[in-house]
Amino acid sequence: MPVRPFAPADIPAVDDLHRSVGWPVRTTSGWEWLSQNPARHAVGAPSGYVLADDQDRPAAFLGNLVHAFRQGERTVYGATGFSLIVPPEKAGRSRGLVKALMTQPGMFAHYTFNANPAAARIYDRIGLEPWPVGTHAxxxxxxxxxxxxxxxxxxxxxxxxxxxxxxxxxxxxxxxxxxxxxxxxxxxxxxxxxxxxxxxxxxxxxxxxxxxxxxxxxxxxxxxxxxxxxxxxxxxxxxxxxxxxxxxxxxxxxxxxxxxxxxxxxxxxxxxxxxxxxxxxxxxxxxxxxxxxxxxxxxxxxxxxxxxxxxxxxxxxxxxxxxxxxWGHGHATFAADGLDPADWSPxxxxxxxxxxxxxxxxxxxxxx
Incomplete structure (x- = not known):
């Protein structure tokens, strides 16, 4: 099953995924607002990724929230995943969604500060390290x-x-x-x-x-x-x-x-x-x-x-x-671009x- 960027046509199916796990369901206006994120537009990133079935319908979802950061005159971007939803019958397929988020270009960091106990184990296995050091849990x-x-x-x-x-x-x-x-x-x-x-x-x-x-x-x-x-x-x-x-x-x-x-x-x-x-x-x-x-x-x-x-x-x-x-709800991986993670206090x-x-x-x- 391929992983592809989330599209507006996916909203009903992704909302159903949210309902299936008891998470808040975003309105159409809410999805439109989320897509207007200025940082997302600056780098041309999608609002999320879906695992598509044989009819190209979303069978699993991972949101992609891009943040802009400033360090003096320099502007950089980081991406955090949100709302990782993988139904039990698709167990093990989260890796592809997370990999898609982590390999998107132009990010000084890929991270999550909101991993639940089950998801925390996934991030440990795919290369994200506990962060911030000393307070990630x-x-x-x-x-x-x-x-x-x-x-x-x-x-x-x-x-x-x-x-x-x-x-x-x-x-x-x-x-x-x-x-x-x-x-x-x-x-x-x-x-x-x-x-x-x-x-x-x-x-x-x-x-x-x-x-x-x-x-x-x-x-x-x-x-x-x-x-x-x-x-x-x-x-x-x-x-x-x-x-x-x-x-x-x-x-x-x-x-x-x-x-x-x-x-x-x-x-x-x-x-x-x-x-x-x-x-x-x-x-x-x-x-x-x-x-x-x-x-x-x-x-x-x-x-x-x-x-x-x-x-x-x-x-x-x-x-x-x-x-x-x-548990370690905070995980991150950093690009080798000269930025010191110690300068960031999220x-x-x-x-x-x-x-x-x-x-x-x-x-x-x-x-x-």
Whole structure:
């Protein structure tokens, strides 16, 4: 069975593959939005790959999310796989899909930061190495509502014992605060990010971040506008900035998500980054997200990708966190192009979380 690039005509079959494993199904508008990724267009990459059957219909799928990165004046590109779906009867055919993604040209890195325990073993066997070094198996969370989290663990144990029961239970652990208008009390220095125009204070922050010379995923206003335009979200993201003496020096982005019908709602941190010399930024932004969590109706706050750099910047928040994960969810391979992987400190933004997390199932809200 050949592997070929994903095409718009494949959407119904790929949606069926997502339904078969209980993953969020993207709308047609959502697929169109995903195809508009500026980084994908810059390198002419497909949005994914399919394993085609005898009638050229998708029998398995792997998404291909291209990210642009800046290191000073240099722009490079990396590719992360997402939504690897290989039905049991096609077991063993994932290798061809992953190879197609890993051999696409022009990428400084091919990687995943979202491998589940089963997929993690696949990546180990095909040449991707655990990365970031020291934190590739680490996820951090902060409990907001212990009772709801305990209820979620209980429901998961029931589902483990009686597989297939969860869909019959319906959507659990919901509450009326999710999706409601919110007036949040934010710590000193932290404000909501409302202006992502090309001449905004946020744009100045992005320029300063690039000037530091680190290897950073594209956080330009144009790229952020695309990221925030996902038509399949149901609640507006929590976008924050931290300012010092009138200048933006830190940024955080988080979204409300619910892993499945029996999981508790979570505020998932997508991005958390600050300029050099501003050690107060990350703790202040963390405080803002923790303070906002009860009003948003979530049971915990979670950070699913942690670099050693970010771990040190968290300060006391690192010590208060619960350790999740435990398997190597982060894997990468790097091209020999002179870039030093040590210059890259990824956050969940650099992976597939923003496009793959299951939105909380409520009436859709417009995206600002």
């Amino acid at each position: 680490l996820k951090l969370s902060w409990i907001i509502d212990p009772l709801v989290c305990a209820a979620g663990r209980g429901l998961r144990q029931i589902d483990d014992r009686w597989p297939g029961l969860a869909p019959r239970l319906g959507e659990r652990l919901m509450n009326g605060r999710m999706g409601q208008g919110r007036s949040l009390r934010l710590p000193t220095g932290v404000t909501a990010l409302t202006d992502v125009t090309d001449n905004s204070p946020y744009a100045t922050f992005w320029q300063a971040l690039v000037a530091e010379g680190r290897l950073v995923a594209d956080r330009s206003p144009a790229m952020l506008r695309w990221r925030l335009a996902n038509p399949d979200v149901t609640t507006a993201p929590l976008a924050l900035i931290w300012s010092h003496e009138g200048q933006v020096a830190g940024h955080a982005l988080a979204v409300l998500a619910k892993e499945n019908t029996i999981a508790p709602p979570v505020l998932e941190i997508i991005d958390l980054i600050a300029l050099e010399g501003h050690s107060d930024a990350v703790p202040a932004l963390m405080q803002a997200m923790i303070d906002a969590a009860p009003a948003l109706g979530v049971a915990k706050v979670r950070l699913q990708v942690v670099s050693p750099r970010l771990l040190s910047q968290l300060g006391g928040w690192e010590r208060r966190a619960r350790r999740e994960g435990g 956050t969940p933004l650099d992976g597939d979380y923003l496009i793959c997390l299951r939105p909380v199932p409520i009436s859709r809200a417009p995206v600002p």
